[in-house]
Amino acid sequence: MSLPVGAIPALDVDAHVTHTFSLADTTRFAALNGDSNPIHTDVAFALAAGHPAPIVQGMLSASLFATIFGKTIPGAVYVAQAFRWRQPLLVDEAVTASIRVVRLRKRFVDCETICRKTATGEVVIEGQATVLLPKPTTTTD
Template identity: 35%
Template sequence: MPTVYFEDLSVGQSAEYAKTVTEADILLFSAVSGDNNPVHLNAEYAENSMFKSRIAHGMLSAGFISAVLGTRLPGEGAIYLGQTLKFKAPVRIGDTVTATATVAALDPAKKRVTLTTVCKVKDTVVIEGEAVVIAPSKA
């Protein structure tokens, strides 16, 4: 999807990105982030946790929001200024996470866009929040 310029954005406009989380994703994210919490990496440990099995890093799923903002809405050239996140449910290996960003407000003076963000596995919300970006302008 091409860049959506600030002038072409409207409240309610949305885009999404979906990814099935794999074992490799979790191992790579752990290596890159340094987060080697055993609830993500050790099945025996995770079985004794509140989740009863290994879970993906919350920030791995949150990264899918970044994919929406940087590649779809507004897309290339967007500058990520901030994000709030509420982790609502775990993501497990094999789950397909769909991240959706929806334009909630536009600030023409600063070319800033506020978007509601949500990640779901099927109908279950796993993350919800709000992002603020600077959108590329035609000017």
């Protein structure tokens, strides 16, 4: 799905993106946001804590929803998001993020959001998001 700027999506329309976050990604994200928790960036620390690999920061994995909105509804403004993390996503584990339009209110679009481990289908994040559509563009001759 990719809509022209200002176009209104239909109910039940969905879109998804699949991505694998690397240790370099989690390290860069930690440097960017100041999250110094070594569970995200230090393999030895993650192993000692009982994890087979570092854990991708929750907000980094949740950022895939913004990726979908930016690609599929150009110009939309992300105005609300509520989500719950169900389990950790590990570095080098593929994840598929999906959105589904569930409600339209004028220029507001409410969506279900979910991230699943691509290999197993296990839910990593689930929630709801709202985006505000841009005003329709008009052309005059």
